[in-house]
Amino acid sequence: MAKHHISFNLNGKPVEALVEPRELLVHTIRENIQLTGTHIGCETSHCGVCTVDLNGKSVKSCTLLAVQADGGDVLTVEGLASAEGLHAVQQAFVEEHGLQCGFCTPAMLVRAYRFLQDNPDPSEEEIRWGMSGNLCRCTGYQNIIKAVQSAAKKLQQA
Numbered sequence: 001m002a003k004h005h006i007s008f009n010l011n012g013k014p015v016e017a018l019v020e021p022r023e024l025l026v027h028t029i030r031e032n033i034q035l036t037g038t039h040i041g042c043e044t045s046h047c048g049v050c051t052v053d054l055n056g057k058s059v060k061s062c063t064l065l066a067v068q069a070d071g072g073d074v075l076t077v078e079g080l081a082s083a084e085g086l087h088a089v090q091q092a093f094v095e096e097h098g099l100q101c102g103f104c105t106p107a108m109l110v111r112a113y114r115f116l117q118d119n120p121d122p123s124e125e126e127i128r129w130g131m132s133g134n135l136c137r138c139t140g141y142q143n144i145i146k147a148v149q150s151a152a153k154k155l156q157q158a
């Protein structure tokens, strides 16, 4: 099958890849570009562990073709921290124990980041709804909610 040449910004840096038309974005990120913080769970757009940011929106990268990211801006968990240290959502997940096994955590962080960009002062109910596309199979949701609440406060004070 003829491959397509695509290029996009990944965590602020330009990347290029040769992809089959049917290749999913999550496979391009993990296997082609070898950035493995974005995980694969169900590959049916249910669990959310493959969530990344594409052009300012949370997307499930197992449900998107890599060619759809051509020319776009993609953010993965690897892009959250900066030279100044962890991002506020990462810091809050550490402090509030927002993870157990950690498998869902990268996508939770990327989703929490976008959710708080869109809704900087959410209620608990809004957080539960906003994070509902991401499943934690350890079912440790209480601390995840607390972490998002704490991150919201940190970002408001920043």
Ligand code: FES
Pocket (backbone or CB within 6 Å): 039, 040, 041, 042, 043, 044, 045, 046, 047, 048, 049, 050, 051, 060, 061, 062, 063
């Ligand atoms: S792997 Fe994409 S939603 Fe589960």
Ligand code: FES
Pocket (backbone or CB within 6 Å): 099, 100, 101, 102, 103, 104, 105, 135, 136, 137, 138, 139, 140
């Ligand atoms: S921390 Fe284990 S799946 Fe969420």
